[in-house]
Each structure stands twice: as structure tokens, then as C-alpha cells.
Amino acid sequence: MADRLGAYSDLFRVGNSITGLVGVGVGALVVNGMEISIDQGVIITSYGLSVMCFMFGWNAYNDITDIETDKSNRPERPLPSGRLTLNEASNAMRGSLILSVLFLVIGATKLTDSIMDEEAFVSAGIWLIAIFLLISYEGVSGNNGLKHRGLAGNTAIAAAIGMDVLFGASAVSGTTDPKVISLAIMAILFSLARELIKDIEDMEGDIDRNTLPRSVGVDNARSIAWAITLAAFVSLFLPFILEVFPIEHAILVSPGGLILMLVKSKLFLGEDRAAQQLIKRSLQISMIGVIVSAMIVG
Structure with missing residues (x-):
């Protein structure tokens, strides 16, 4: 059972x-x-x-x-x-x-x-x-x-x-709430970076798919994934800069941002699974920060 x-x-x-x-x-x-x-x-x-x-x-x-x-x-x-x-x-x-x-x-x-x-x-x-x-x-x-x-x-x-x-x-x-739109953009960028890295991780078995790493090569795919990861990092703090969230927002999402910065070294070392898991963990921690920040605003 x-x-x-x-x-x-x-x-x-x-x-x-x-x-x-x-x-x-x-x-x-x-x-x-x-x-x-x-x-x-x-x-x-x-x-x-x-x-x-x-x-x-x-x-x-x-x-x-x-x-x-x-x-x-x-x-x-x-x-x-x-x-x-x-x-x-x-x-x-x-x-x-x-x-x-x-x-x-x-x-x-x-x-x-x-x-x-x-x-x-x-x-x-x-x-x-x-x-x-x-x-x-x-x-x-x-x-x-x-x-x-x-x-x-x-x-x-x-x-x-x-x-x-x-x-x-x-x-x-x-x-249409700006806070919601900010969070949706953040989730999209985090997820896009992670999906790209998962394709790199699965490349050998994805023989029937024209995935990005198969099209442009593993190194180029990792570079693109890192660029999107950087965009995700920016999306964490941009709502604070635009005054959508208060200063507490920047403080509360900082742990997630720090974890996100560790992704580059994992990609450089070819540790793709570790890299995509870091992005997942960063998103989870950042979400908690956003929730607390939103409750402060509310």
C-alpha cells in the first residue's frame, strides 16, 4: 500500500x-x-x-x-x-x-x-x-x-x-495590483532560468528535443541561463527601487538574493543540478520575504 x-x-x-x-x-x-x-x-x-x-x-x-x-x-x-x-x-x-x-x-x-x-x-x-x-x-x-x-x-x-x-x-x-505583477515577473524569471538549466542537465537523454543547449551548445546555454538568473536577481529588488514595496522588502528578500548569486559558480563548474536546486531554494526563501513584505504594506 x-x-x-x-x-x-x-x-x-x-x-x-x-x-x-x-x-x-x-x-x-x-x-x-x-x-x-x-x-x-x-x-x-x-x-x-x-x-x-x-x-x-x-x-x-x-x-x-x-x-x-x-x-x-x-x-x-x-x-x-x-x-x-x-x-x-x-x-x-x-x-x-x-x-x-x-x-x-x-x-x-x-x-x-x-x-x-x-x-x-x-x-x-x-x-x-x-x-x-x-x-x-x-x-x-x-x-x-x-x-x-x-x-x-x-x-x-x-x-x-x-x-x-x-x-x-x-x-x-x-x-492588476503592482505588487502582484512584481511577484509574477519574479516567478517567471526564476522559473525560466531553472528550466533552462534543467534542459542542460537532461541534454543527453533529450534526444528527440531541440532544446536550447542542443541548439547553441552547453556553454552558451549556461551563459544565457546565468543572464536570466541575473535578471531574476534584479526583479527581487526592483519593486523596492520603484517604491512598490517598502525598504523592509529589500532586507527580507536579501537571503534569497544571496543564494541566487551562488548559481554562477555551480554553472561554471558544470554542476547543473546543484545550480537549478539553488534557484528553487532562492525562490522559496524570496517568496517568504515577499509575503512578509506584503503584509507590512497591507
């Missing part, structure tokens, strides 16, 4: 999917601080669960479509290792996506008296854009998606992650 649960947990990438749920909460907190009503709490929770379930389904779909390359890159994954069958993964994917839609409807209905009202349309629109980006990344009906086209695929994934924050903000009608 425990082995089966572990296999589904790996299929869904539960840790990363929970991060999506947290991102929704962050988007809402950045707008309202701690001034969240019970009704808004229900909406935020519903939206967060919608994102988490969607990520469950998308991660399962990703494993289904990547089963051949995972035999080389990640043979320990549930499908190539035989811990789950293709049919089991497909059923899990469908169930997760149905739950995602259900939670979206619950949250949007709670947000307004009618799901046809403007605020519900904003939430549904963001959700649909994120789906479009991820479907474009994976491809459909046997057609190659953006993941086979290098930087375009990396950008689609990063943009979808940025949508997570906007989706959370839509729960409190705050998608």
Missing part, C-alpha cells in the same frame, strides 16, 4: 504541486495582507486546490508523454520503473483534472453570486490561459509541443508558473 501511494506521489510530484497551491495563497496575501475574510479564504483555498489538482494531472500527463525519454533520463519514475501502469496513470490524470475544474467552479461561484459575472470570468480566463500554455508545451494528437522547441517551451512553463500568482490574486480581485 505504501509503495502504491509513493508511486502516485511521485507521479503527481506532490511537493511541486503543493508549491502551486502555496503560490495561489501568496498571490492573494500580496494584495490584501492578512485582511482575508472567511469567504475570501474559501475562494483562495478552492483556487489553490484547483491549481494543485491541475498540476497533479499535468505532471501525470508529462510522465505519460515522456515515458520513452524517462527510460534514459529518469528510469526511477513510476512509469518506466513499472510501479504504475499507463492505464493507472491515465486514470489518475483524468481524475485530477476533473477535480481541478470542480474546485475552480466552487471558487468562482463563491467569488460572485453568478459564475457569469466579471470576476469569475477573470479567474476562469487566467486558468484557461495557463492550460493553453501547458498544452502548447506538451503538444496534442501526436504533434510536438513547445518543449521540443527550446527556449519557447521554457518560456511557456515559466509563464504558466507566473499565472499561478495572478490566479491567486484574482480570488481577491487584485490581478
Whole structure:
């Protein structure tokens, strides 16, 4: 039983999917601080669960479509290792996506008296854009998606992650708030740098993909990834410079910025996995700083 649960947990990438749920909460907190009503709490929770379930389904779909390359890159994954069958993964994917839609409807209905009202349309629109980006990344009906086209695929994934924050903000009608936009840009740049480095890490197994390191070479890809990492660093402190956040913001995100600066040495040494893990850790720590900063502003 425990082995089966572990296999589904790996299929869904539960840790990363929970991060999506947290991102929704962050988007809402950045707008309202701690001034969240019970009704808004229900909406935020519903939206967060919608994102988490969607990520469950998308991660399962990703494993289904990547089963051949995972035999080389990640043979320990549930499908190539035989811990789950293709049919089991497909059923899990469908169930997760149905739950995602259900939670979206619950949250949007709670947000307004009618799901046809403007605020519900904003939430549904963001959700649909994120789906479009991820479907474009994976491809459909046997057609190659953006993941086979290098930087375009990396950008689609990063943009979808940025949508997570906007989706959370839509729960409190705050998608145009400068604080939210700042956070979304930060998430996009962090994610784009990390996706590029992950492509370098997986290059040997990605024989059917025209990823950036395959197109321009590993060294050039690392240089581009470092340039985007620097842009992510700037995005941490630019909101303070533009007076979107108070001076406390610069102090609170500094630990994340310091971690981000360690990425260069890892890239130079060819330690790509360590580099992308540093970016992930930096984003997590920076998010905490942004939350506290937003609560101070609120």
C-alpha cells in the first residue's frame, strides 16, 4: 500500500504541486495582507486546490508523454520503473483534472453570486490561459509541443508558473495590483532560468528535443541561463527601487538574493543540478520575504 501511494506521489510530484497551491495563497496575501475574510479564504483555498489538482494531472500527463525519454533520463519514475501502469496513470490524470475544474467552479461561484459575472470570468480566463500554455508545451494528437522547441517551451512553463500568482490574486480581485505583477515577473524569471538549466542537465537523454543547449551548445546555454538568473536577481529588488514595496522588502528578500548569486559558480563548474536546486531554494526563501513584505504594506 505504501509503495502504491509513493508511486502516485511521485507521479503527481506532490511537493511541486503543493508549491502551486502555496503560490495561489501568496498571490492573494500580496494584495490584501492578512485582511482575508472567511469567504475570501474559501475562494483562495478552492483556487489553490484547483491549481494543485491541475498540476497533479499535468505532471501525470508529462510522465505519460515522456515515458520513452524517462527510460534514459529518469528510469526511477513510476512509469518506466513499472510501479504504475499507463492505464493507472491515465486514470489518475483524468481524475485530477476533473477535480481541478470542480474546485475552480466552487471558487468562482463563491467569488460572485453568478459564475457569469466579471470576476469569475477573470479567474476562469487566467486558468484557461495557463492550460493553453501547458498544452502548447506538451503538444496534442501526436504533434510536438513547445518543449521540443527550446527556449519557447521554457518560456511557456515559466509563464504558466507566473499565472499561478495572478490566479491567486484574482480570488481577491487584485490581478492588476503592482505588487502582484512584481511577484509574477519574479516567478517567471526564476522559473525560466531553472528550466533552462534543467534542459542542460537532461541534454543527453533529450534526444528527440531541440532544446536550447542542443541548439547553441552547453556553454552558451549556461551563459544565457546565468543572464536570466541575473535578471531574476534584479526583479527581487526592483519593486523596492520603484517604491512598490517598502525598504523592509529589500532586507527580507536579501537571503534569497544571496543564494541566487551562488548559481554562477555551480554553472561554471558544470554542476547543473546543484545550480537549478539553488534557484528553487532562492525562490522559496524570496517568496517568504515577499509575503512578509506584503503584509507590512497591507
